[in-house]
Amino acid sequence: MNRAKHIAIIMDGNGRWAELSGKKRVKGHEAGARVVKEITTYCSNNKEIERLTLYAFSTENWKRPRLEVEFLMKLLENYLKNELPVYLDNNVRFEPIGDIRAFSKSLQKTIKDVKDKTAHCDGLVQSLALNYGSQDEMLRAINKIKNYEDDITQEMLGNALDCKHDVDLLIRTGGDHRLSNFLLWQAAYAELFFVDTLWPDFTTDDLEKIIKSYKKIERRFGGLK
Template sequence: MNQAKHIAIIMDGNGRWAELKGKKRVKGHEAGAEVVREITEFCAVHKDIERLTLYAFSTENWKRPRLEVEFLMKLLEKYLKSELDTYLKNNIRFEPIGDIRAFSKPLQKTIKEVKEKTAHCDGLVQSLALNYGAKDELLRAVNKIKDSQNDITEEMLSNALDCKHDVDLLIRTGGDHRLSNYLLWQAAYAEFFFRDILWPDFSAKELEKIIKEFKKIERRFGGLK
């Protein structure tokens, strides 16, 4: 039976959720942050799940309205500071991926501090993809190893990536059926589940349902069984 050791989620639909309720888009992001906590806590007690990687802020998200971007930065800092106790209580290690150099110095400091304070945790690994884009990740990885005296191997490139772990199960909420520049290398053999549910309406119950569906899939990885 398949095990969803590494689950990746594209958390889409916060803004639309708020607009449908006649609220400002930022309210959708606040509601979405609450769901992040619920899903993370669920995964932390699910023994089969080792890693949870969440698409929090992409390299393309800078194109959004300035006020919305500023709110997202403040929400991220608030989330990390408030969730530190949750990480520690649930033995969760926080490992961000992406190029955080574009963020403010205080936000960079918070990200690094939470990573350091949870480094000893050996349960679930939660990764937030922050200023992340798979193409950018691949370019940065190639630049790390381009001066190697040997031919570049798949293993060398994989080890140079921000995320060095293959994805088993990739979920996207919000109704769209695309990867949006997310974990292109790591998701090479992932099973994709697309849901029309907007992220603030997603739940641990829905995730549990998806995992049960995932376990029934015959994964061949290009071979025959």
């Protein structure tokens, strides 16, 4: 039976959820942050799950309205500060991926502090993809190793990426059926699940049902069985 050791989620639908409720888009992001906590706690208690990678802010999200981006930055910083005790209580190690150099010094410090203070945790690894785009990740990886004297191998490139772990199960909420520049290398053989549920309405029961369906899939990785 398959184990979903590494689950990745594109958390889509916060803004639409708020608009459908007659609220400002920022209220959707606040609701989505609460779901992040619930899903992370659930995964930390499921010993089959080793890694949870969540698409929090993409390299393309800078194109959104300035006030929304500013709110997202404040929400992220407050989330990390408030969640540090939760990470520690649940033995969760925080490992961000993406190029955080574009963030404010304050936010960069908060990200580093939470990473450092949870480094000893040996349970679930939660990665937030922050200013992350898979194409950007691969370009940065290539630039790290381009001057090596030997030919670049698949293993060398994989080890130079922000995320060095293959994805088993990739979920996208919100109804769209695309990967949106998320973990393209790591998800080469991931099982993909697209659900219509908007992220703020996504529950641990929804995740559990998807994991049960995933376990029934015969994964061949390009072979016959």
